[in-house]
Amino acid sequence: MRLGIQLGYSGEGFAAAVEEVVEFEAAGADLVVVPEAYSFDAVSQLGYLAARTSRMQLASGVMQLYTRTPTLTAMTAAGIDYVSGGRFSLGLGASGPQVIEGFHGVPYDAPLARTREVVEICRRVWRREVLVHDGPHYRIPLPADAGTGLGKPLKLINRPVRDRIPILLAAMGPRNVALAAELAEGWQALFLDPAALSRVFGPALEEGLSRRDPALGPLDIMVPLPFAVGEPSERLLGRHRAQLALYIGGMGAKGRNFSNDLVRRYGYPREAAAVQEHFLGGRRAEAIAAVPEPLVRATSLVGDLASLRAQVAALAAAGVTTLLVSPLAAGRAERVKDIADLKQVLIDASL
Numbered sequence: 001m002r003l004g005i006q007l008g009y010s011g012e013g014f015a016a017a018v019e020e021v022v023e024f025e026a027a028g029a030d031l032v033v034v035p036e037a038y039s040f041d042a043v044s045q046l047g048y049l050a051a052r053t054s055r056m057q058l059a060s061g062v063m064q065l066y067t068r069t070p071t072l073t074a075m076t077a078a079g080i081d082y083v084s085g086g087r088f089s090l091g092l093g094a095s096g097p098q099v100i101e102g103f104h105g106v107p108y109d110a111p112l113a114r115t116r117e118v119v120e121i122c123r124r125v126w127r128r129e130v131l132v133h134d135g136p137h138y139r140i141p142l143p144a145d146a147g148t149g150l151g152k153p154l155k156l157i158n159r160p161v162r163d164r165i166p167i168l169l170a171a172m173g174p175r176n177v178a179l180a181a182e183l184a185e186g187w188q189a190l191f192l193d194p195a196a197l198s199r200v201f202g203p204a205l206e207e208g209l210s211r212r213d214p215a216l217g218p219l220d221i222m223v224p225l226p227f228a229v230g231e232p233s234e235r236l237l238g239r240h241r242a243q244l245a246l247y248i249g250g251m252g253a254k255g256r257n258f259s260n261d262l263v264r265r266y267g268y269p270r271e272a273a274a275v276q277e278h279f280l281g282g283r284r285a286e287a288i289a290a291v292p293e294p295l296v297r298a299t300s301l302v303g304d305l306a307s308l309r310a311q312v313a314a315l316a317a318a319g320v321t322t323l324l325v326s327p328l329a330a331g332r333a334e335r336v337k338d339i340a341d342l343k344q345v346l347i348d349a350s351l
Contacts, residue, residue: 001312001315001316001320001321001322001323001346001351002030002031002057002220002321002322002323003028003029003030003031003322003323003325003339003342003343003346004029004030004031004032004033004057004059004222004322004323004324004325005021005024005029005031005032005033005324005325005326005327005339006033006035006061006224006324006325006326007021007032007033007034007035007045008035008326009035009037009039014045014048018048018049018052020332020335020336021049021052021053021056022052022053023332023336024056024336024339025053025054025055025056027336027337027339027340027343028339028340028343028344029056029339029343030056030057031056031057031058031059031322031324032049032053032056032057032058032059033058033059033060033061033091033224033324034046034049034058034059034060034061035060035061035062036060036061036062036063036064037095037099038099038103042060042061042063043060043063043076043080046058046060046080046084046088047080047083050080050083050084050085050087050088051083053084053087056087057087057088057089058080058084058087058088058089059088059089059090059091059168060089060090060091060092061091061168061170061188061224061324062091062092062093062095062168062170062188063076063090063091063092063093064092064093064094064095064099064100064104065092065093065094065111065114065115065118066094066095066100066104066106066108066114067100067104067106069138070117070118070121070122070138070140071121071125071131071140073090073092073118073122074121074122074125074126074156075125075156077090077122077126077165078125078126078156078158078160078161078165081160081161081162081165082158082160082161085161086161086162088165089165089166089167089168089185089186090122090165090166090167090168091168091169091170091188092115092118092119092167092168092169092170093169093170093171093188094108094111094114094115094170094176096108096251096252096256096258097252097253097256098251098252098253110136110137111176112175112176112179113136113137114137114138115169115176115179115183116179116183117133117135117136117137117138118138119167119169119183119184120133120135121133121138121140122165122167123164123167125155125156126156126160126162126163126164126165127163127164128155128156128159128160128163129155130153130154130155131153131154131155132153140153141153141154166185166186166220167183167184167185167186168184168185168186168187168188168220168222169183169184169186169187169188170187170188170190171187171188171189172189172190172258172259172261172262173258173261174201174203174204175204177201177204177205177208178204178205178207178208179208180208180219181204181205181207181208181209181212181219182207182208182209182211182212183208183212183216184216184219185216185217185219185220186219186220186221186222186322187219187220187221187222188222188224188324189201189221189222189223189224190224190247190259190262191244191247191259191262191263191295191299192223192299192320193266193295193298193299194223194298194314194315194317194318194320195298195314195318196266196267196298197318197319197320198318200262200265200266205219218321220321220322221319221320221321221322222320222321222322222324223315223320223322223323223324224324224325224326225299225300225301225323225324225325225326226239226240226300226301226302226325226326226328227300227301227302227323227325227326227327227328227338227342228302228327228328228329228338229303229304229305229308229329229337229338229341229342230302230303230304230329231302231303231304232297232300232302232303236302236328237296237297237300237302239328240296240299240300240328241288241291241296242288244259244275244291244295244296244299245275245279245284245287245288245290245291246279247259248260248263248272248275248276248279248287248291249275249276249278249279249280249287250276250279250280254276254280257276260272260275260276263275263295266295268292268295271290271291271292271295274287274290275287275290275291278290301315301323301325301342302328305341305345308341308342308345309345309348309349312342312345312346312349312351313349316349316351323342325339325342327339
């Protein structure tokens, strides 16, 4: 099981965060993931991290497939892989209509079909094929009746470090999860309850894996988790509870909120409705209080070392292969020590 670090969205104190990532690398962390959402872009930060680290894998978590052309996405991934010496994985996701249409002004249409085409185009670019693609959503080169008629098939000038950069698809809904299991090297989950993984995601994973090319290898299941060594108190878990309230209540419109749908599928329909009603009504404190305690505990990794061993074993038994932790301890030295302790837990468990 890999141990990854999930950076935050804010970008505040980036230089200090990078220094901490360097210490996490020395403590045994295997991977660092940089998010994008509607914050700073992930690419510039990943380039900086490539220069400051030597062993850690790097990944975007996630680059939105609507905001760049498929070819630019492929070029960007090849560029980060180049400056990092072959350490990059391309995390891709469709995001949601509020962000894509509201912040980028791009129609949010056909996310599954677009994802499939973007993955295909990226892999062809990395293989340096002369790029000709005629799909329902992307046509390369652009046909004469859609432009000047001067476009011609091209291939990437540079030779990539690797002709297959790992692709990690972010997915929450059943069809998206099935697509990730079919097409990608990895699935980036969110708010994953390991006890519910088989029940909630099992059929989708089974469907996707039945169509999976064996050359892709086993599916890497990646789970972001707030993490600390210590008593799972409100002091440590309060921020996670607030983030759950934000996603369940406010990251999407009523009736079109993927996190809310997921929590309902976990078995909390009334709670999900209450969180959303409070949040959209401007009652954030009530929304936070309405988040069910079992969900907070199930989607975090906090406890003493004995408890952490049990939690890690449960994650492994559910099929999780990469932990993406956000250290919660107040002090930097304590956070680094917690990462070293978690790495030792994984080593002792032979994971």
